[in-house]
Amino acid sequence: MGSRARPEDLLDHELPDLELASSDGGPFRLRGRVGLGPLVLFFYLRNGTPG
C-alpha cells in the first residue's frame, strides 16, 4: 500500500499552477507572484470559523 501524500511533500517543489477565484475580483494565479516576492498561502476551514 502506498503512503498517503502529505502537505510536506511540496517542500522544495514549485507551487501548483492553479487559478482560483479571488474575493478581490477575477482569478488569482498562484504562480502570478513569481519573480515579485514571497507568497503566503494559508488554508483554513470555513469562513466564519475562528482564526
Added chain:
Amino acid sequence: MREFRALHEHFRAAGATIAGVTTDSIESCRDWAARLQLPYPLLSDERRLAGREFHVMRELGIGGWKIDLFRRTTFLADRHGVVRAIWTRVGVRRHGREVLKFVRTLEAARLTGAMEPPPDSPRAPGAPSAPPA
C-alpha cells in the same frame, strides 16, 4: 486570519503577498473579506483543486453526513515560486508572527546572497523534519 490582517503591513514591507484559501463559495469569500476588512484576498476552492494539489483535504463525519474540509495549513513560497516552508500545526495565535519571521529570514538570505535560510531558522515548522522550536 485576523493576525495576518494585523501584520499585513509588515508582510507587505517584506515584499510578501498573503492569500487565504477555503472551500467556501466566492460569494461567501467576498462577504467575509469585506466583513473583516481584510487587506488580502480570500480564494474560493469549491472544486477542491488546490486542496488536493496541496494535500490538505480531510473528511469529517457529522451524524450521517460527511463533509470534506481543509486542514489548517500554511505554505510559504519564495519569489521563485518554490515552497520553502510549511506549517501543518497552525494555532490561531502567534502563527502570523512565526510566518512573518520566516518571510524576513527568507528575504534576508536572498539579499545577502545565501541560497538557503540560516540553519538555525525553522525550515518546515510542523513537519517531521523540523527542528525543535
